[in-house]
Amino acid sequence: MKNTITDIAKIAGVAKSTVSRYLNGGSVSDATRRKLDQVIQETGYTPNTFAQSLKAKKTNMIGAIVPRLDSFSASQSVTGLDEELRSQGYQLLIVNTSQDLIREIEALYDLARQKISGIILFATHVTEAHLTAIQEIEVPVILLGQQHPDVHSMVYDDYGAGYDVGQYILNKGHKQIAYLGVTEKDVAVGVHRKQGFQDAIHERDDVVVNFYESGFKMSDAVIAASSILDQSNPSIIVCATDNIALGVMKAAYMKGIRIPERLSVTGFGGYDVTEVIHPSLTTVKYGYSQSGRLAALNIIKLVREESVQPLTILGYDFMDRESVDSV
Incomplete structure (x- = not known):
């Protein structure tokens, strides 16, 4: 390099x-x-000829590259980010990439050309192209949601959350378990969250777990859950996100399966809607708004050439609600 x-x-x-x-x-x-x-x-x-073209003084603008704006986690994080930046005298410029990795790379260069002072990248994947762009633009960048040793990163404790969910459902007596996850290209959600759950479950040898994959959209989860319920009879479906859990609950309703009497469901995320639906969803709640505020403070420090920890681990709260029954 x-x-x-x-x-x-x-x-x-x-x-x-x-x-x-x-x-x-x-x-x-x-x-x-x-x-x-x-x-x-x-x-x-x-x-770097690209960086040399950015000789003009930087602005008080901070860029946020977001894969999708219709996500609860992204909207809450962006809100916290914006509020904290404004209180510190900075403005936020948001780029929505619609989950297109090529547009993410282009956005890094485009924001640098606009004399942006720093960038928060709401990452789902971190590729070599991302790393090359971050190196070439020579603008402070923070990854939010994924980590890489060469870039300042902020991640949730997905492994710990997955482990806690696994322990919780074992304590509830569940032995016939389905886990509905996402692609492992998303390391935080697809790998770490699932690995924590697996490690907890593997502490028992009288439990059967089948693993399945869904897209992130609720409609994808409805299809995946319908197939699972047609082919097997789990006592619980553990879902990698709240959106997936809501899709599972929809599929169960369509099949006349009562939750939690016949099927228990858990999620990850802590979306507001999960508290007001009936039954309310047992889930892991992440502090998205607070994370956005912390990301704002960290990127400002980097812009000012102050020290920031290379990796920040963000916590969570376990929400024990109505969607899980004891067996």
Whole structure:
């Protein structure tokens, strides 16, 4: 991987802004100039032509790249992000990519061209193309919802949440279990959440678990759940998201299956609607709005070149409600 302006700053023992001034012909001391001349010659560093086109002063704008705006988690997080940014004197520019990874990459470059000061990427997948773009634009970026060792990340404790749900349903006596998850391309929801659940369940050898996959949309979950209920008779369906759980509840209603008397259901997310429906949904509640506020504070620190932890783990609350019965 080629050196970046950040690497040059570390090797030379100067601030990133000093390297930027040097590259753009600004004022630096003779000693600093000689030091940077030597480091650049030794490393073979070539300035990023894209980043050099962004010489104008940054704005007070922070960008948010969101895969879908009709998601409860995204809307709540964006609300918290916007409120905190405004209170700190920043404005938010939102880009909706409609779950198109190519548009996500384009959005990173587009926001940088607009002299954006920092970017919050509501990530579902993190590809090499994402990492290349983040490196080239040389704008502070925070991943929200996924993690990568090379990018500041904020993630929910999906493994812990999955483990707690597994322990909970075992304590309720369930032994015939269906788990309705999502693609493992989504590492947080598709892998970590499921892995925590699996590890809890594997502590018992008298339990049968079948794993299935659905899309994120409620309509996808209705179809997947209908197929599961046609082919088997689980006492509980554990759902990777609240949207999937709502789809399962819809499918059960259509088949005349009473919840929780004949079928128990759990979710993850803690959407507002899960508390007011009947029966109310047992779920894991994440603090999306608070997470958005924390993301705002962290990106402002990065913009100001202040220290931020590389990885922030966000907590959750377990909501024991009406949709799970004891067996």
